[in-house]
Amino acid sequence: MTAATMTGRPIRPSHAKRDMALLGVALVVVWAAVTVSIDPLKALELPGGIGLVFYKMFLEEGPDWSYLPKATSGMVESLQMAWIGTAIGALLSLPLGFFGAKNVSSGLASNIMRQILNAIRAFPEIILAIAIMIPLAGLGPVAGALALGLHSVGTLGKLTAEVIEGIDPGPVEAARASGARPIQIQRWGVLPQVLPEIVAFWLYRFEINIRAGAVLGVVGAGGIGFSLQQTLAFHRYPLAGTAIIVVVVATIVVDTASGWVRRRIIEGAGGRSAVESAEAMNSPLRADSAG
Amino acid sequence: MTAGAATARRPTRPRRSPVVPLGIAIFLVISWASLSKDFGIGFDLGKLITNWSNLVTVLVTGSDSPARRGLLIPNFAFLDQTFEPMLETFRMAVIASVLGCGVALPVAFVVSRVTSPNLATLFGGRAVLSVVRAIPDILYALVFVAAVGIGPLPGIAALVLFNVGVVAKLLSETIDGVDVGPIEAARAGGANRTQTVRWAVLPQVLPNYVAYSLYTFELNIRASTVIGIVGAGGIGNLLFAQYQFFNWSNVSLIIIVLFVLVVAIETISIFLRRRLV
Numbered sequence: 001m002t003a004a005t006m007t008g009r010p011i012r013p014s015h016a017k018r019d020m021a022l023l024g025v026a027l028v029v030v031w032a033a034v035t036v037s038i039d040p041l042k043a044l045e046l047p048g049g050i051g052l053v054f055y056k057m058f059l060e061e062g063p064d065w066s067y068l069p070k071a072t073s074g075m076v077e078s079l080q081m082a083w084i085g086t087a088i089g090a091l092l093s094l095p096l097g098f099f100g101a102k103n104v105s106s107g108l109a110s111n112i113m114r115q116i117l118n119a120i121r122a123f124p125e126i127i128l129a130i131a132i133m134i135p136l137a138g139l140g141p142v143a144g145a146l147a148l149g150l151h152s153v154g155t156l157g158k159l160t161a162e163v164i165e166g167i168d169p170g171p172v173e174a175a176r177a178s179g180a181r182p183i184q185i186q187r188w189g190v191l192p193q194v195l196p197e198i199v200a201f202w203l204y205r206f207e208i209n210i211r212a213g214a215v216l217g218v219v220g221a222g223g224i225g226f227s228l229q230q231t232l233a234f235h236r237y238p239l240a241g242t243a244i245i246v247v248v249v250a251t252i253v254v255d256t257a258s259g260w261v262r263r264r265i266i267e268g269a270g271g272r273s274a275v276e277s278a279e280a281m282n283s284p285l286r287a288d289s290a291g
Numbered sequence: 292m293t294a295g296a297a298t299a300r301r302p303t304r305p306r307r308s309p310v311v312p313l314g315i316a317i318f319l320v321i322s323w324a325s326l327s328k329d330f331g332i333g334f335d336l337g338k339l340i341t342n343w344s345n346l347v348t349v350l351v352t353g354s355d356s357p358a359r360r361g362l363l364i365p366n367f368a369f370l371d372q373t374f375e376p377m378l379e380t381f382r383m384a385v386i387a388s389v390l391g392c393g394v395a396l397p398v399a400f401v402v403s404r405v406t407s408p409n410l411a412t413l414f415g416g417r418a419v420l421s422v423v424r425a426i427p428d429i430l431y432a433l434v435f436v437a438a439v440g441i442g443p444l445p446g447i448a449a450l451v452l453f454n455v456g457v458v459a460k461l462l463s464e465t466i467d468g469v470d471v472g473p474i475e476a477a478r479a480g481g482a483n484r485t486q487t488v489r490w491a492v493l494p495q496v497l498p499n500y501v502a503y504s505l506y507t508f509e510l511n512i513r514a515s516t517v518i519g520i521v522g523a524g525g526i527g528n529l530l531f532a533q534y535q536f537f538n539w540s541n542v543s544l545i546i547i548v549l550f551v552l553v554v555a556i557e558t559i560s561i562f563l564r565r566r567l568v
Contacts, residue, residue: 029386032385036386038442042439053438080332081332087318118554122553131546135349136345142332145332211427214430215427215517225429228429228433233437244430248422251425252422252425255424
């Protein structure tokens, strides 16, 4: 008996916890699916309805290119809103991030700062726009840029604080040992370590702000969102098609450029990309597919 | 003497890279153009200061109606009217997360360098995915509302596409970084491609996948404010309706309820994600 246990297969580990969790999730999903107020017949119409709108936007008369200048200027406004919003967020979040990092400021101060940043972050841009920025700046892109900026302070401040908490303490000690004043310690001991990663976060935030800015146009806070909402609400599908093409092309171009700069900043010239391509060549599954 | 002086001398300063000043210059030029009245959004600090009273009016309107006292005075009597839209938001987020993450799982394997069957599907899949990701959630909601009318259905559909974009991208990057050891072992043991993916890759990325799914659920709760504005169901619908009637005290209460829900779900989600990864 003992011998059999010794030589037999090891006992299967228990999955009770995992199974309970899966069961719980499944119950919630079933509850949501049963109680949600959707007519099943209407759900079946969805693919056909989307297909029809797609057809009217791009195929029936093709996208209406006469709308291109208007859509482009709306998109440029969106990009400018995102840029200003990101710049506001970047400039304000950098010092706040230092205050929010435990290893730079004190435990209490960093806790308070983190809570402030969390509170800012919890409000979506759209709420900041309608509740604060539109009354303050009036309808238009300035309100949108300020709303994006305020929300970005929250997200970027948190990321900045986290990056600063992860630094190597060596340079800080070296700066202190050579007699640097507190501000000099931050400038020469901390900032050079964290700046590449933080700038990469700024660029990433810019990409997100372009998308987030689209909704602000719907409530009148500037950008391409207004054109999208108006053309679709009045069923002017060929115009909407043009606007959508402009959004997709501009977003992909900016994402690609920003992604390239981010990789350059983090990895340096010819850094990981060379390694990556080497890995891709040696991928076992790729070898399988080739052979 | 010369040798001694040479070794004691400070090392020569490395030449300054032109990249940093160039980057700062580009930043300043674009910022200036974006702020200016002629090329950009026309930023006017004076206007913000003169409009200060507008903001004060919104915060404390001075109206006697409990729905309109102002943003700083929430109308708690409105609380029971937020429950049903809040539940709808929650349901929409649950359904969209399950569908979106379900679709994203196979998509991620197709667009990862490690597991994609061939280069055509790899690059084709990536191109489709980058278009899906370039379209903001609000635009999906607008198009789907135009297609099938208002309600939670277009909202769920919009969230699903948004989720596929996010999860497929994150997960494919995780798959790119898996340890190749188990893959080689599975292949050496005679596994075909499906079996290799199932037994050598999937177990490595499963914790991340669950973490991304939880993160997506959080995003969906937040996004519901946005997509409700165009009539795609949930708490955003109610929020926007109250805003259009300038019922600031009701708006304020909705914001508070949403804040509590978002923070609660984020706290639970972060706790679960820490345990997983």
